[in-house]
Amino acid sequence: MVIFGAAGDLAKRMLIPAIYNLAQSKLLPSQFAVVGVSIEPYSTEQFRERATQNMREFSTSPVDQDSWGWLVDRMYYLSGDFRDANLYAKLKGTLDQVQKDEGTEGNCLFYLAVSPEFFPVVIQHLGASGLVQEDNHAWRRAVIEKPFGRDLASAIALNHAVSEVFQETQTYRIDHYLGKETVQNLLAFRFANGIFEPVWNRRYVDHVQVTVAEELGVELRGGYYETAGALRDMVPNHIFQLITLAAMEPPISFEAQSVHDEQIKVLRAIQQLSPERVLDHAVRGQYSEGTVGGKHVPAYRNEPHVAPDSQTPTYVALSLQIDSWRWAGVPFYLRTGKRMAKRITQVVIRFRRPPLVLFRKTPVDSVSPNELVINIQPDEGISLSFEAKIPGPTVRLGAVNMDFQYSDYFGSTPSTGYETLIYDCMMGDPTLFQRADMVEAGWAVVEAILDVWKALPPRDFPNYAAGTWGPPQADELLHRDGREWRDPVRSAPHHPQAPVAHPPVPTSKS
Ligand code: BG6
Numbered sequence: 001m002v003i004f005g006a007a008g009d010l011a012k013r014m015l016i017p018a019i020y021n022l023a024q025s026k027l028l029p030s031q032f033a034v035v036g037v038s039i040e041p042y043s044t045e046q047f048r049e050r051a052t053q054n055m056r057e058f059s060t061s062p063v064d065q066d067s068w069g070w071l072v073d074r075m076y077y078l079s080g081d082f083r084d085a086n087l088y089a090k091l092k093g094t095l096d097q098v099q100k101d102e103g104t105e106g107n108c109l110f111y112l113a114v115s116p117e118f119f120p121v122v123i124q125h126l127g128a129s130g131l132v133q134e135d136n137h138a139w140r141r142a143v144i145e146k147p148f149g150r151d152l153a154s155a156i157a158l159n160h161a162v163s164e165v166f167q168e169t170q171t172y173r174i175d176h177y178l179g180k181e182t183v184q185n186l187l188a189f190r191f192a193n194g195i196f197e198p199v200w201n202r203r204y205v206d207h208v209q210v211t212v213a214e215e216l217g218v219e220l221r222g223g224y225y226e227t228a229g230a231l232r233d234m235v236p237n238h239i240f241q242l243i244t245l246a247a248m249e250p251p252i253s254f255e256a257q258s259v260h261d262e263q264i265k266v267l268r269a270i271q272q273l274s275p276e277r278v279l280d281h282a283v284r285g286q287y288s289e290g291t292v293g294g295k296h297v298p299a300y301r302n303e304p305h306v307a308p309d310s311q312t313p314t315y316v317a318l319s320l321q322i323d324s325w326r327w328a329g330v331p332f333y334l335r336t337g338k339r340m341a342k343r344i345t346q347v348v349i350r351f352r353r354p355p356l357v358l359f360r361k362t363p364v365d366s367v368s369p370n371e372l373v374i375n376i377q378p379d380e381g382i383s384l385s386f387e388a389k390i391p392g393p394t395v396r397l398g399a400v401n402m403d404f405q406y407s408d409y410f411g412s413t414p415s416t417g418y419e420t421l422i423y424d425c426m427m428g429d430p431t432l433f434q435r436a437d438m439v440e441a442g443w444a445v446v447e448a449i450l451d452v453w454k455a456l457p458p459r460d461f462p463n464y465a466a467g468t469w470g471p472p473q474a475d476e477l478l479h480r481d482g483r484e485w486r487d488p489v490r491s492a493p494h495h496p497q498a499p500v501a502h503p504p505v506p507t508s509k510s
Contacts, residue, residue: 001422002091004082004122005113006036006047010145012054014176015113018418020055024067025413027423031103033074035094039081047077061414074102082118088129095131106138109425115224116147120161127165134170143172143425146237147228148434151450152443159436172425173439177238178432179417182376182406186245186347187254189374189382196372197250199351200326206369207331207481209348210242211488213340215292217466218314222305229312231284231449234336236442237434240267242376243332244438246347247322256431260438267441271321278452280480283473285315286458287339290466297339297466311457314338315464317474318449319481331481335474339466344488345376368399371486380406 001019003011022028036047052072055063078094080087099106108131112122123142126132132140144162149155162171177183190196199205212234218225225233244263251258273281288299300306300314315337322332351370371385383403390396406412424432463471469485478484 001033001109001111001426002035002037002095003111003113004037004118005115006034006077007038007040007042007050008113010113011036012051013058014416014418015111015422016051017055017059018416018422020059020063020068020071021061021414021416021419022423023071024061024064025419027419028071031105033076033098033102033104034071035091035098036075036077037082037087037091038077038079041079042077044075044077048072048075051075059414060416082114082122082125085125085129088125088131092129092131106135107426108138108140109143109422110141111143113145116145116150119144119158123162123165132165132170139170139428140166141170141172141425141428142166143174143421145174146176147232148173148237148439149443150228150232152440152447155439155443159440163436168436169430171436172421172430173434173436174421175237175241175434176417176421177241177376179419179421180376181415181420182374182380183242183245184420184432185382186242186374187259190245191250200349202327202330204351205330206350206352207333207483208243208246209350209486210239210246210332210334210346211348211485212239212242212334212336212345213343213469213488214336214338215340215343217287217292217297217339218300218303218306220304222303225314226306226310226312230314230316230336230338231446231453235316235318235334236439236446239334239336240442240445241434242347243270243320243334246349246374247324247327247332249326254431256429256433259431260435264435264438264441265324266322267438267445269322269324269327270445271323272445273320273448275448275452278449281319281477282449282452283315283317283471283477284313284453284458285317285337285464285471285474286310286312286461287314287337287464287466288462290339290468292339292341292467299462299466300339301462311461313453313458313461315340315470315474317470317477319477320445331483333478333483333485335470335485337464337470341467341469342489343378346488347374347376348372348486349374350483350486367397373486 003015005011019034042050052068055068076094076098078087078091080090095108098104110126112119114122134140149158190200244266247266248262249265251262286300290297301308301310317333317335320332320334349372353369354367357367367387368385373383375381381404383401385399385401387397388400390398421432475485
């Protein structure tokens with residue numbers, strides 16, 4: 001495995017700990033090695049030492065010395081400039097040597113953990129230096145990190161640059177949301193159970209909500225974030241992955257192509273917003289100072305590397321429609337933001353209310369709709385709310401929850417979220433990766449919004465305080481439709497007939 005950008009943040013926080021977790025779980029072959037490539041002038045020895053220090057800081061579990069020792073002995077380092085053709089000639093030599101020493105048989109995974117301007121540079125050099133050539137059954141694959149383009153045109157251009165060097169079957173466009181167990185579980189939940197699919201459609205579902213809220217601000221990534229903003233950073237990739245898995249038709253098999261074929265249909269069916277509709281179906285926000293987790297935090301405009309008059313959105317909420325027979329008329333509301341009240345990612349399926357309330361002549365005049373909440377993080381699990389009779393002589397109803405917590409059943413395994421993805425690349429299974437057309441379809445949807453927002457800069461930024469749930473316009477987006485965002489931190493569903501400890505004593509017999 002060759003990691004371009006091996007001295008960078010992603011490699012030390014996620015990739016090396018993930019590879020270690022795979023080693024620890026005995027999921028790596030004995031013929032395995034890592035070759036780190038970066039501009040930093042380290043020797044292999046120094047790289048190993050730094051990796052060992054980083055592991056102490058970033059490992060998701062106590063580091064087992066035997067497993068780490070096994071792995072670190074298989075780590076090599078090459079210093080150089082990604083733009084320099086000589087680097088790739090040297091890499092070829094290193095790979096030949098590693099192949100002899102570690103018996104890797106010519107298989108090679110190139111992981112591009114580099115900043116996006118280097119994607120085409122590295123790819124083009126890999127092609128020109130012959131490193132992509134698959135000889136004698138050996139495979140060569142590339143993993144490309146996000147952001148994959150910054151709009152439709154740049155994504156098409158990047159796909160083109162990649163396809164000049166790698167076949168589509170050699171290309172793994174990573175979206176780390178697909179590495180999350182709970183995201184993968186969406187497929188299992190829907191298609192390994194018989195009882196949900198029949199109600200998973202417009203006849204029974206009122207609407208769907210997706211919330212991806214972060215407590216963190218922009219941290220030290222202001223430089224990148226200023227050029228991206230919440231829409232580009234989260235929607236065409238992570239959130240659309242969640243939506244495709246929640247909305248797709250059952251694939252004919254779990255093979256990559258079948259799954260991708262269904263995902264792309266969802267993306268293509270998302271109704272394009274006209275400029276007029278962008279104005280009232282898309283909300284943007286930027287955080288001002290506030291309190292998060294009991295700590296005072298600065299406004300976005302006061303974060304490092306951020307312009308003092310920045311117009312970059314740190315929050316976005318959209319109301320989208322999917323034009324398919326299954327979903328016509330069912331709104332998909334999505335929102336994501338930084339510096340929200342709490343870190344939480346969840347998908348909520350809100351079902352329709354029963355067609356009529358049968359409990360006449362009782363205090364019950366309405367019932368809560370059933371709600372299925374799929375918690376992606378941090379408390380991974382699924383819960384279904386339904387109405388139950390509150391014990392007692394009078395008819396009163398209360399909403400209750402049926403809860404499944406991952407950790408109760410399966411314990412928790414140390415994971416960075418990258419283990420499955422790296423493993424799948426090595427096994428040659430692209431199911432959890434994005435195909436070229438999926439990336440482009442995602443950008444095609446958000447492009448209309450980007451265009452309108454560019455033409456009409458926001459006049460009210462900052463418009464939400466850090467530590468809240470975003471700007472008031474996001475609430476209006478749903479109020480207009482007679483709906484509201486589910487409070488993501490509420491564990492039991494809200495019900496107008498809240499249970500009371502003691503039911504009233506009847507005054508007369510009826
Ligand atoms: C990244 C974004 O892709 O995902 C970040 O660039 C964001 O801005 C992160 O913070 C969120 O990932 P997670 O796994 O913490 O939800």
